[in-house]
Amino acid sequence: MKQHRLFLALLIAGMCHFVTAQDDSGDYLEFNDRNNVVHGVYLGFTTHYGEINGKDTYIGGLKIAYVANQQFEVGFEGKFFYSDQNFYNDAFTRNEDLFGAYGGLHLEPILFSKSKVNLSFPVLIGLGAVGYIGEDFDEEEFEDDFDDVDVIFVVEPGVSALFNVSRYLQLEAGVKYRISNRFNIENSNISRLNGFSAGIGVKVGVFNMGRNRYKKNIR
Numbered sequence: 001m002k003q004h005r006l007f008l009a010l011l012i013a014g015m016c017h018f019v020t021a022q023d024d025s026g027d028y029l030e031f032n033d034r035n036n037v038v039h040g041v042y043l044g045f046t047t048h049y050g051e052i053n054g055k056d057t058y059i060g061g062l063k064i065a066y067v068a069n070q071q072f073e074v075g076f077e078g079k080f081f082y083s084d085q086n087f088y089n090d091a092f093t094r095n096e097d098l099f100g101a102y103g104g105l106h107l108e109p110i111l112f113s114k115s116k117v118n119l120s121f122p123v124l125i126g127l128g129a130v131g132y133i134g135e136d137f138d139e140e141e142f143e144d145d146f147d148d149v150d151v152i153f154v155v156e157p158g159v160s161a162l163f164n165v166s167r168y169l170q171l172e173a174g175v176k177y178r179i180s181n182r183f184n185i186e187n188s189n190i191s192r193l194n195g196f197s198a199g200i201g202v203k204v205g206v207f208n209m210g211r212n213r214y215k216k217n218i219r
Contacts, residue, residue: 040067042205046079048176050197052098053190057083059197063106067207070113077124078103085132085190098190102128102154110162118162122174128152130183130193150183152193170203 046061058081065075083098104126111119131149160174180193 038069038208040070040205040207041065042067042170042203042207044077044172044201044203046172046199046201048197048199050178051195052081052083052193053085053195055083055085055098057081057098057195057197059199061201065106065108070208071110073106073108073110073120073122075106076103077106077126079124079128081193096132096188098130098188099133100128100130100152100193102126102152104154108160116164118164120160120162120172120174122158122160122176124154124156126154128154131185132188148185150185152183153181154193155179164207167208168204168206170207172201172203174198 042065044061044063044065046059046063048059048061050057050059059079060081061077061079063075063077065073065077067073078101080101081099085098086095104124106122106124108120108122128151129149130152156176156178158174158176160172163171163173165171175196175198177196178193182191184191
């Protein structure tokens with residue numbers, strides 16, 4: 001009987017030692033096993049050069065967006081443009097250039113988000129207005145002929161390379177193609193804003209506000 005009791009005591013002691021060894025084998029303490037989502041928000045400025053109807057076109061933009069897990073952006077983007085058309089307008093008897101603005105929903109899926117350089121596919125879906133302006137622009141005369149400004153609907157997909165300079169700064173460079181509905185402004189030979197543009201931009205904000213705080217090294 002004493003031998004049985006001694007064997008049982010040794011067996012229990014061995015099991016306790018095995019369990020203790022298993023608990024001490026890890027390199028970290030895990031407080032939560034869920035995946036941590038990284039959030040971000042930024043203000044961006046862009047400048048692009050392109051063509052409308054074969055003429056030089058200059059585009060500036062401003063956007064504000066939320067970044068989900070460094071993989072998808074959603075926000076608002078607004079753009080203004082000036083196109084050096086120099087077409088003759090019978091109403092004002094002078095050379096006219098095209099100008100306008102549009103803005104709306106900004107969407108941008110991002111690939112290779114954990115790398116220093118990312119690839120993204122931005123798209124802008126929005127509304128705006130287009131008209132023309134001359135070198136001797138007269139505000140009162142323009143207001144009298146305000147019917148020569150027309151509403152436009154624009155879809156602008158593109159592809160961009162994103163350069164992560166720091167947690168707070170990101171640079172971008174890319175190409176976009178602008179697609180608009182048909183519009184009608186008097187004495188103009190342009191009916192759409194379709195065309196390519198290429199440019200650069202800068203994003204200032206915080207791109208990874210949520211870091212993984214659920215594992216802590218114990219070495």
